[in-house]
Amino acid sequence: MKIRVQKFGGTSVATSERRERVVHHIRQALNEGCRVVAVVSAMGRKGDPYATDTLLDLVSENGESLSSREHDLLLSCGEIISASTLSSLLNREGIPNVVLTGGQAGIITNNRHTNAQILTINPTRVKNELEKGKVVVLAGFQGKTTDGEITTLGRGGSDTTATALGVAIEADIVDIFTDVEGIMTADPRIVEDASPLDAVTYSEICNLAFQGAKVIHPRAVELAMQTNVPIRVRSTMSDHPGTLVSSTHEKNQLAGEVSDRLITGITQVANVTQIKVPAGEGQYDLQLKVFKAMSENDISVDFININPSGVIYTVFDHEADQAEKILRSMDLTPSLMSGCAKVSVVGAGIAGVPGVMSKIAEALTEEDIPILQSADSHTTIWVLVPGENMVQAVRSLHRKFGLHKVQMMY
Numbered sequence: 060m061k062i063r064v065q066k067f068g069g070t071s072v073a074t075s076e077r078r079e080r081v082v083h084h085i086r087q088a089l090n091e092g093c094r095v096v097a098v099v100s101a102m103g104r105k106g107d108p109y110a111t112d113t114l115l116d117l118v119s120e121n122g123e124s125l126s127s128r129e130h131d132l133l134l135s136c137g138e139i140i141s142a143s144t145l146s147s148l149l150n151r152e153g154i155p156n157v158v159l160t161g162g163q164a165g166i167i168t169n170n171r172h173t174n175a176q177i178l179t180i181n182p183t184r185v186k187n188e189l190e191k192g193k194v195v196v197l198a199g200f201q202g203k204t205t206d207g208e209i210t211t212l213g214r215g216g217s218d219t220t221a222t223a224l225g226v227a228i229e230a231d232i233v234d235i236f237t238d239v240e241g242i243m244t245a246d247p248r249i250v251e252d253a254s255p256l257d258a259v260t261y262s263e264i265c266n267l268a269f270q271g272a273k274v275i276h277p278r279a280v281e282l283a284m285q286t287n288v289p290i291r292v293r294s295t296m297s298d299h300p301g302t303l304v305s306s307t308h309e310k311n312q313l314a315g316e317v318s319d320r321l322i323t324g325i326t327q328v329a330n331v332t333q334i335k336v337p338a339g340e341g342q343y344d345l346q347l348k349v350f351k352a353m354s355e356n357d358i359s360v361d362f363i364n365i366n367p368s369g370v371i372y373t374v375f376d377h378e379a380d381q382a383e384k385i386l387r388s389m390d391l392t393p394s395l396m397s398g399c400a401k402v403s404v405v406g407a408g409i410a411g412v413p414g415v416m417s418k419i420a421e422a423l424t425e426e427d428i429p430i431l432q433s434a435d436s437h438t439t440i441w442v443l444v445p446g447e448n449m450v451q452a453v454r455s456l457h458r459k460f461g462l463h464k465v466q467m468m469y
Contacts, residue, residue, distance in 0.1 A: 060094055062094045063093040063094070064221050065098070066099075066233065066235050067295065069107075072103075072144070072145065073102050073104070079148070081236070084234075085097055086154065089154070095194045096195045096197055096224060096225075097197065100141065101140070102137065109141070111200075128172055135211060138201060142158045146158045149194060155192055155193045155194065156194040158196045159197050160198050164180075165183060165184060167203065167204070168203065168212070170204045172208075172210055175204075177202060180227040182224065185224065186228060189228075222282045222283040226285065233288060234293055235290060236294070237294065237295065238294065238295065240293070241257075241302035242255070242275075242302040245326070245457045260305065261284035261305070264277075265277045267324055275304075283304070290305075322404055325405070326402075326453075327403070328401045329446060330377075332374055332375070333372075333373050333431060334395050336349055336369050338368055345369065345391075349391070358374055359374065359375070361373045363434075373443065376398065398445070399445060400445070400449035404441075404442075406439075416435070416440060423452060423456075428444055
């Protein structure tokens with residue numbers, strides 16, 4: 060049985076026009092001989108009647124009075140409303156279907172309400188419904204504990220639902236439908252000539268997602284990568300094949316063509332603060348004290364550099380004041396630079412290739428953009444720049460590496 064999982068995000072089901080497109084994509088997959096699982100998010104974004112953030116606003120005026128268990132009960136409603144609405148459209152079109160909650164689909168999680176982790180999936184009911192010729196319309200973002208309590212999976216939870224179930228039922232492919240025609244070489248709101256990518260590796264899209272790209276949640280990619288289930292990122296409003304995410308740059312199994320590009324994309328994270336903490340004479344445990352204190356206060360740290368003269372790292376701007384107070388209470392003397400931006404150059408081809416950092420430095424120097432800090436891995440090079448230079452930094456790096464010339468090759 061050829062199975063396709065299709066995930067439709069909040070914008071994909073936000074309007075009647077878009078929901079008609081969802082039905083179109085489901086019918087298209089059925090016509091191609093696939094059995095279909097359609098995973099849906101809550102409708103729209105904040106302000107729309109049944110969006111997740113709108114549901115949260117219903118209780119926010121009462122303060123923090125809702126327990127995490129009841130919080131999950133509330134949040135799970137958005138996806139159920141969305142799934143039931145899609146089911147009615149499929150019924151109208153004569154397409155047999157069944158709506159399942161995450162728990163009914165066999166998604167078992169731990170009991171960490173509002174940010175649960177999937178422990179196991181028993182896909183028996185999903186497979187049985189598919190064998191009956193039905194489209195399974197699945198409420199994303201949710202599961203249940205072993206004792207039957209409803210849980211939600213945190214941000215990106217519908218992506219996680221789709222890929223985790225795709226792995227469990229051995230789907231041929233997982234389609235992530237969104238409001239863009241695939242993964243771009245940069246944020247098109249910043250770089251007007253950003254190009255769509257025909258294919259990326261799991262590693263590349265994880266790095267792009269972790270460094271600011273929001274097309275797909277990295278946790279979902281990691282799940283698919285474990286069993287090599289391919290993902291496509293596609294536009295709801297188009298029949299374009301989008302971007303294929305797999306273990307190689309292969310565009311499809313038949314063509315067998317492989318891309319050998321050096322850089323895949325440029326991405327950015329704004330509103331971060333650089334913190335420098337100098338070490339005292341003979342103070343070799345500074346890093347332990349600093350990062351233990353940050354951990355104990357639930358402050359996430361990033362972009363870490365450690366050397367004998369001290370430690371340098373970043374936090375989000377909204378956590379900077381708290382971090383500074385903690386450090387000063389430890390008789391340390393931090394210096395802070397707020398409003399910075401982390402710009403990342405991502406590409407599986409970076410590893411072992413000389414001259415990439417030189418090219419980055421050249422691009423930024425030509426624009427008089429100071430590099431406040433840098434670091435690298437085998438697939439990513441990061442630079443920290445002043446926030447006011449972020450847009451120009453992204454544009455100059457995109458141009459320097461010729462990413463505006465990338466063309467779709469389907």
